[in-house]
Amino acid sequence: MSAVLSTPPVAAGAAAAHFAARLAVEADVSDVHADLHAGVPGLLVVDSRSTESWQQGRIPGALHLPTREIAGRAGDLVPLTAVVVTYCWGPGCNGATRAALEFARLGYRVKEMIGGFEYWVREGFPVATDDGEEAGVPDPLTAPAGALACGC
Template sequence: MSKTLAVPPAPATAAVAYFTAALAHQTDVSDVRADLAADVPGLVVVDARGIDAWRQGRLPGAVHLPHRDIAARATSLFPAGTAVVTYCWGPGCNGATRAALEFARLGYPVKEMIGGYEYWVREGFEVATDTGPRSLPVDALTAVADCGC
């Protein structure tokens, strides 16, 4: 018996609803990079990590707002209706999810950047640091020149 099909796939209508909802809640590092490069108006990228991680490197243009501070500070930093993308360390961390939840509770449209800072760096994208911009070599296991998505 198939391990993959031991639980049957969802009917197509349920799959459409599920994947549509996933895309409404998540974005990825490549799409965020493209939007930052295009300077998309009304979009804010929030780094939900602590200060030590922030100092090691962050997405260019990101705002540092640890998830524990969002409820107290977000409304003084961002106008209502601002579209927010949250990120934290990487797939093994739920800080971006916690941050997205806090923004949603405050009424902001929000998406979580899957892959987080880890995949941003692994794809060779430039990061901002206190001493200036830097990039690491692309990790061949996570990035290709163009995956076609």
């Protein structure tokens, strides 16, 4: 008996709808980095972590808005025309999901950055602190050595 096929796959159309829906609400760290680097207008990255986490390191240019403050402060800080990309610590944390839900409830177009800050760091992208910016070394398990992108 096949472990993979013990639950039969859905029809191709249903699979296409499922994966398109996921891509409509998710972005990976490499794509977020590419868009920030290119200066894509209207994109706003929001760090939904605590102040202590923010001070430890963050994505350069991100807005710090902890999840519990989104409902009360987003209207003053984030234009409704922005496409908001939320992030938290990483795949083991659903804080970015909760933050994205808060923004969606307020009427924003929003995506969750899958992988979170962990994968941002693991891919060697720049990290900002109050002392400046610093890029790390890409983890060969998450990013190809010596390449700008994974090509996927």
